[in-house]
Amino acid sequence: MEKLSTFIIDSDNNSRELIRNYSSEIDFIEITDCFNNIEDAYSTIVREQPHIVIVDLNDVSGKVFNYIEKVINTQNKTKFIVTALSYDTDSIIKAMRAGAREFLPKPIIKDDFEKTINKLKEQFYGTEKTTNCKIITLFSNKGGIGKTSIATNLALELANITKEKVALVDMNFQLGDVATFLDIKPSFDISYVVQNIDGTDDSFLLSTLDRYKDTNLYVLADPPYMEQAKDITPEQISKLFDALRKTFSYVIVDTSNVFYGKTITVLDNTDFIMLVTIVNIPAIRNCQRCLDIFERLGYDKDKTKIVVNRYMENDEVKAEDLEEALNKKVYWKIPNNYFTIMSSINKGLPVSLINENSNIAQSYRELATVLSDNIYKQKVAKRIQRNPLIDYKKLIE
Ligand SMILES: Nc1ncnc2c1ncn2[C@@H]1O[C@H](COP(=O)(O)OP(=O)(O)OP(=O)(O)O)[C@@H](O)[C@H]1O
Ligand SMILES: [Mg+2]
Structure with a gap:
């Protein structure tokens, strides 16, 4: 089975390391490239069409939504996971509307990471059983x-x-x-x-x-x-x-x-x-x-x-x-x-x-x-609720 090529876009070294560590324990994905911001990564994403891009919402270029949309409009292979430490539900919805498929609140917990990657794997290999339809x-x-x-x-x-x-x-x-x-x-x-x-x-x-x-x-x-x-x-x-x-x-x-x-x-x-x-x-x-x-x-x-x-x-x-x-x-x-x-x-x-x-x-x-938007909000709320490190009630008020 072809490994899922994955890019990490995050200016924070610790976050990158954490994702690398989690990924090293999953045999079907490999981190093929890392970038500080999506603007620098854009041309490589379009050229190489990685399966997954994990991008931080607080991207320093500030253009994360535009770039996600640009990629989705040019090719429909790459799936985006957005991560964020401080955020509001509106920006997550904006990312989803731009074409991101998954959201992982930071600090990312291992179990959540594995579940999300597994879900994307099922989408790539057409074996998805449960859907959000x-x-x-x-x-x-x-x-x-x-x-x-x-x-x-x-x-x-x-x-x-x-x-x-x-x-x-x-x-x-x-x-x-x-x-x-x-x-x-x-x-x-x-x-x-x-x-x-x-x-x-x-x-x-x-x-x-x-x-x-x-x-x-x-x-x-x-x-x-x-x-x-x-x-x-x-x-x-x-x-x-x-x-x-x-x-x-x-x-x-x-x-x-x-x-x-x-x-x-x-x-x-x-x-x-x-x-x-x-x-x-x-x-x-x-x-x-x-x-x-x-x-x-x-x-x-x-x-x-x-x-x-x-x-x-x-x-x-x-x-x-x-x-x-x-x-x-x-x-x-x-x-x-x-x-x-x-x-x-x-x-x-x-x-x-x-x-x-x-x-x-x-x-x-x-x-x-x-x-x-309401459907996205429910999805985000569910994800945040599963993260014991976050007071989710504050976020969805
Ligand atoms: N917002 C609207 N403003 C004005 N007229 C409308 C509006 N929406 C529908 N109509 C009118 O109502 C008619 C019936 O609409 P439509 O065929 O969508 O209803 P329906 O419930 O599907 O009907 P049916 O029971 O025959 O399937 C349309 O031909 C149109 O003239
Ligand atoms: Mg009708």
């Missing part, structure tokens, strides 16, 4: 509320912002709209994928899902014939989710508005349900019903996030009324902008390509930012 499903028990518009635009924004692989999956099973919204003619559909998923490796999904233009978004459409959808079983759906989790960092699912076996399987497999609603009295009642059902299904309260679509400040019923009726905070509000969304749907283009400065394009983009 988040499955986010757009749901509503009412039709025509905006699920597909949010799913497509959110998925694309997540792919652009996080630079990670994102899957958009149409689980309407019948009469899905995702392919139409993006104006694509997929070569394979969900029915083909679930029949062929057994025993396949990660590259199977990457080659069968349709990559959207040059982005990191991969689309899986519903089957063209209703009979094919009927034959898909809940077991196959769960298996598909297992495979998606191994290949993608985010999976955005568009659903139908009918509560039946397949929808429940989808919701069971979901990390976050975005319950989409508008603010009027019947919609609020429907939302209440949904929340009741989710409670009976045993879902944690935090699993469901309320997303108000077509929001207008001067509506008779306010978002606050909705919050009071549901006893739950509204997670996000998407403004009403019929003109832009209709133009986007009719042209088969995401709203950011119709008018990136429109209020609705901004809202989808900010939703993607908030969601991914």
Whole structure:
């Protein structure tokens, strides 16, 4: 097995020595180069494409985020681990958004170091079993509320912002709209994928899902014939989710508005349900019903996030009324902008390509930012929590 070549970028000699020591006990990595700052290291990283770069966030050049991003944009082999002694969660999130994959708080503890390196090894050799993938499903028990518009635009924004692989999956099973919204003619559909998923490796999904233009978004459409959808079983759906989790960092699912076996399987497999609603009295009642059902299904309260679509400040019923009726905070509000969304749907283009400065394009983009930031924060909090040498509570307040 080829050893994982690793660069250390840290101006502190002791830190470099510590990492060298830890590494000498791991047989599958080798430290191939050391630098004081990322600016000096940049051209060598681009030329040699090491597997791993361990870089200190307090890099003396002060340009660490820009350089991580530059490397990630030119080649996607190298994986970055960022380390830091004094830091705030915002700068770690910035590094993650630039493309860093892991974070190790200093002083680095051996066990943490080994776990992180092992995780990267599994990513390089394709044997990763546990992933950090988040499955986010757009749901509503009412039709025509905006699920597909949010799913497509959110998925694309997540792919652009996080630079990670994102899957958009149409689980309407019948009469899905995702392919139409993006104006694509997929070569394979969900029915083909679930029949062929057994025993396949990660590259199977990457080659069968349709990559959207040059982005990191991969689309899986519903089957063209209703009979094919009927034959898909809940077991196959769960298996598909297992495979998606191994290949993608985010999976955005568009659903139908009918509560039946397949929808429940989808919701069971979901990390976050975005319950989409508008603010009027019947919609609020429907939302209440949904929340009741989710409670009976045993879902944690935090699993469901309320997303108000077509929001207008001067509506008779306010978002606050909705919050009071549901006893739950509204997670996000998407403004009403019929003109832009209709133009986007009719042209088969995401709203950011119709008018990136429109209020609705901004809202989808900010939703993607908030969601991914929260997910990064949870990841960072977990890592810091495991380090007994750090008072993590202070850092995540
Ligand atoms: N933010 C918005 N502002 C104005 N109109 C919107 C907005 N979002 C969606 N719409 C309108 O709502 C319609 C339905 O949207 P969409 O198809 O995304 O809903 P859906 O919940 O997926 O519907 P279905 O139940 O048919 O799958 C769109 O055709 C568009 O006209
Ligand atoms: Mg739809």
